[in-house]
Amino acid sequence: MRMKTREVHIGNKVIGNGNPILIQSMTNTKTRDVESTVSQILELEKAGCDIIRCACPTMEDAEAIKEIKKRIHIPLVADIHFDYRLALKAIECGADKIRINPGNIGSKERIQAVVDKCRERNIPIRVGVNSGSLEKDLVEKYGGVTAEGLVESALDKVKLIEDMGYDNLVISIKSSDVLMAVKAHKLISGLTDHPLHVGITEAGTVFSGNIKSAIGLSMILNEGIGDTIRVSLSGDPRLEVESAKIILRTLGLRKGGVEIVSCPTCGRTQIDLIDLANRAEEMVRDIPVDCKVAVMGCVVNGPGEAREADFGIAGGNNEGLVIRHGEIIRKVPEDELLPALRDELIKFAGEKGVKI
Ligand code: SF4
Helix, strand or coil: CCCCCCCEEECCEEECCCCCCEEEEECCCCCCCHHHHHHHHHHHHHHCCCEEEEECCCHHHHHHHHHHHHHCCCCEEEECCCCHHHHHHHHHCCCCEEEECHHHCCCHHHHHHHHHHHHHHCCCEEEEEEHHHCCHHHHHHCCCCCHHHHHHHHHHHHHHHHCCCCCCEEEEEECCCHHHHHHHHHHHHCCCCCCEEEEECCCCEHHHHHHHHHHHHHHHHCCCCCCEEEECCECCHHHHHHHHHHHHHHCCCCCCCEEEEECCCCCCCCCCHHHHHHHHHHHCCCCCCCEEEEEECCCCCHHHHCCCCCEEEEEECCEEEEEECCEEEEEEEHHHHHHHHHHHHHHHHHHCCCCC
């Protein structure tokens, strides 16, 4: 059961109030380099990114949003630190949402100026707090950086903006400590109905970051908490999107798309399974039908072990099998396995009324 949160519109997307959980990522190009930024965003769109965030550390970056917005199709969030004038410029240039930490924007007047501009355009503000920048008084009050301190900090900032007469807000609480992040999300979701953007910050490199994010996000999402997510990785942002999709699908929070499962390989493996599974995953990316495909390493046990999947492929001794619910439906030369699987998936999509 998802927690009830308010509906918030971010460009052409809607979050909260039971709407699907959306996937965010962040560009790692210089935002002012419009060509590179647009090309990365288009790649991310293709990978399944729903909302993109771009850092705007300079005026040139904030100004670039105008041109970038013309060439992309998903909402753009401008990420602003310290200088409220950058936020004002980003909003003027068409940002669909602003991410600020009011704590580092400075005086109340400056925050008010950003809030007024957002109100003028009716765009949401993401109020973000981060364990790395928790206020000293809260660190002292709670005897260190704690989930309680993070929650109090976030709610203080929300109140500050609400008192300025604006409540089109999304909250994010970030901690690289997974269990602290989980606790903070559980605490805050009982205290506010603003939508929550969920992520484990500075999760790490692709391998360990994926594991930490999967653990943290799953524990949070499984409580019904979260309206948008980001998997933060020190790596290609497309991997962030792929990982987020897998996490949502595994938790039953997103449908659509082919899920590839593959056998772990063993002494009976008769085919280059790792390469085959990777190529299969790549091949099914553009097939939007909801099903599971098992990629198995031998023709003896493969069909049986693939029974739980909708489709399977198994290879060995130059022979390839295409399997549907455990039954062999085609025998092809090994190097024709993937095209044969693709044919069957497209036929299956047709049966389901899915147009490709
Ligand atoms: Fe081993 Fe075949 Fe099972 Fe893969 S499908 S783990 S190769 S027995």
